[in-house]
Amino acid sequence: MTTGPPGLPRLAGLAGETPHAPALEISGLTVRYGQVLAVADACLTVEAGQVVALIGETGSGKTSLALAAARLLPRSAAVTGLITIAGYEVSGLTASDFRRMRAGLVGCIAQDAMAALNPVVPVGRQVGEVFAVHAGMDRRQAAGAAVAALAQVEIRRPAAVARLYPHQLSGGMRQRVMIAMAMALSPPLIVADEPTKALDVSTQAEILGLIGELRARMHSGFLWITHDMGVVAELADRAAVMYAGRIVEIGQVEQIFDAPAHPYTLGLLQTRRDLRSGPAGAPLFQIPGSPPAHGSERAGCPFLPRCSRSTQVCAEVNPGLVPAGASGHLSACHHPASAADATAVTA
C-alpha cells in the first residue's frame, strides 16, 4: 500500500506512519446479546497481508467476532474490548466518526452475495457508491471507477455488467461484485464470512484464486470465517478455532493441522480425515454431544461435557490460552493432545 485510503484526510499518513501495523488487533473482545454471551474475551491479531481463518461450529461466535471487529453488529449487541485496525483504535470512535473512515479501513465480503446486494440497484452503482461517498467523485467519475473496480476482479465486459442487477448475474459474478466493493478503497483489512460457501466447486476455486491475487497486490489482511478445512489449508496463514464464544486454539495453519492441541480441534480434524480417507461404509467420527446453547458462563471448561480427557480441574477452572509447543501456537486446554494423538488423526 503506497497511499492512504482516499477521501480520508485524517488518515493521509497512514501508510507512512505505521507501515508494519497489523491489519487487525483485537483484545479482550466480548459480545453480548442481552443475557447471551456470544464472544468471550477474544484476542486475535491479523498481520498485514495475512489470512487468519476463523473456524468453528454454527453458534460458536465466529460471525459475532468478525462483525464486531468490523463494527457491523446491531446496536442491541453490547461490545466491549479493544479493536485496532491498521494501527487505528476504532473501538473508541463514535459511530459517525467511524462511518466516515470505515470503507478505507475494512471491507466486508458476505456469505450470500445475492442477499448482500440490493436487488433493485444496478451493481455498478452499488460499487460506485463507495467512490462517490468516500473519494469525492461525482456520479460519472464514480461510475467509471466502478467499472474499473469490476475489471479488477476479472469481470469480462465490466461496463455492460455494471448496468445489470444482481439477479441477472451468476453466483460467481455476484461474489466478484462483492469483492470489488469490499476492496474498492484497498482497505488494510477484509472481513470475509464464508465467501465461497454458496458457490460450486470450480467457481469456488476461481474466487479463491482471485482473492489470493488481490491479497498479494493490495497487501490486505483477511479475517476469514469458514467451515471448510480445505479452504483453510489452501488459503490461510493462521487459524483460530472457536468454541462456545471462546478462541480455544490458535496458531499457524500447519501447527493446527499437524499438531492440534485442543481436543475439540482434534475432533474437527478427525471428522475431516474420516470424510476424506476413512473406510467406505464405516461411520464417520462425531464429536459426542452438542455445543452448549450460546456461550455458557458457568465455571470450568466449556468443552467439558463432550471431552474424553476431562478431569476434576476441567470442571473447576476455565483454561486460558497458553503456549502449546511451537511459538505462536496457543491452546486453551488443561490436557492438551500429545503429538501421538495428533499423528493418529492427521496421518
Next chain:
Amino acid sequence: MARAVIRRLVFGLIAVIGVVTLAFVLEFVVPGDPAKAIAPRAQSPAVLASIRAQLHLNQPVIVQFADYFGNLLRGNLGTSYVQHQPVASLIGPRLLTTGALALAGVVAEVIMGSALGILATLYGRVRALVGAINLTLLAVPIFVLGLVLLLVFGFRLGIAPVTGGAGAAQLALPALTLGLIGAPWYAQIVADQMQDSLASSYVRTAVSKGLSDAYILRRHVLRNVLSPAITMIGLDLGAYLSGVVTVEVVFVWPGIGLLAVNALHDLDRPIVMGTVIVGAVAVVFFNLVADVARMFVDPRTREEL
C-alpha cells in the same frame, strides 16, 4: 415486455367480458319491473306492455344479452331508461369527478400512510401510538368517519362546504375520508417492508461501505418499499374509479358511485351496466399500469410478468 403487456390486456378483456355477463344476469335476478319504475303511476297494463316492448324487455334474456353485447362492441352503451340520454354521455362527466376524488384519495392515503409507516419504523417510541391510530382507522366505518368529518369541519368549524357539488373545495373532505380509511394499509406495508429492508443483508453491506443512514434510507431502503406500494396504489385507483359509493353518498359528490346507486334504485339497467363496465375496465387498466410501473422500480418483476 410488450408481449407481456399484450397478454395481460387479453386476460383483462376476458375479465371485463365476464363481469359484463355476470352483471347482466344479476339484473334479471333483482326483483322489480323497469317498466313500472319508468311509469310508476301508469295503471293500465297496456301502457306497461308498450314500454316493455319499446325496451325489448319482453324478449328472451339471451336475445336481450346478444343485443346489448352487439351494441357494446360498437361502442354503444345504450340509453338511460329514465333520463333518456345516452349512457356514455351520462357517465363521461361522472368519470371525471370520480377520477378527481380517486386521485385525491390515493394521494392522501399514500402520504398519510407512508408518514405513519416511516415514523413507526424509525422511532420506536411512537410505534405503539401509530399502531393505535391504525387500528382505530381500520375499525371506523367509512360513513361514520365521513359524517364526523362533515360535522366537525363543515358544520362546527365551517371551513369546508356542506352543500355537495363537484368543486375543489368540496373535494377536500371526501378525499380526506378516503385517505384516512386507506392510510393504515399503506402504513402497514411501508413499516413491514422497511423493517425487512433495514434488517437485510444488503443494508448491512451498505453500512459496511460507510454510507450515511439518510443515504441508505433513501437509496437502499425506500426503493425496496416502493414496489408493493405501487401494486396497492393500482388496486386502489381501480377500486375507487368503479365508484366510491359510501363517500359519494355521504358528501353528495356527483360521481359514478352516486350515479350507480340512483340507477339501481330506478332499475335503470343501461346505466347500472355502464357503471359496472367502467369499473371493470378501470380495475383491469390500473392493475396493468401498476405492473408496468413496478417493472421500472423492481427489475426482478421484468422477468416474471
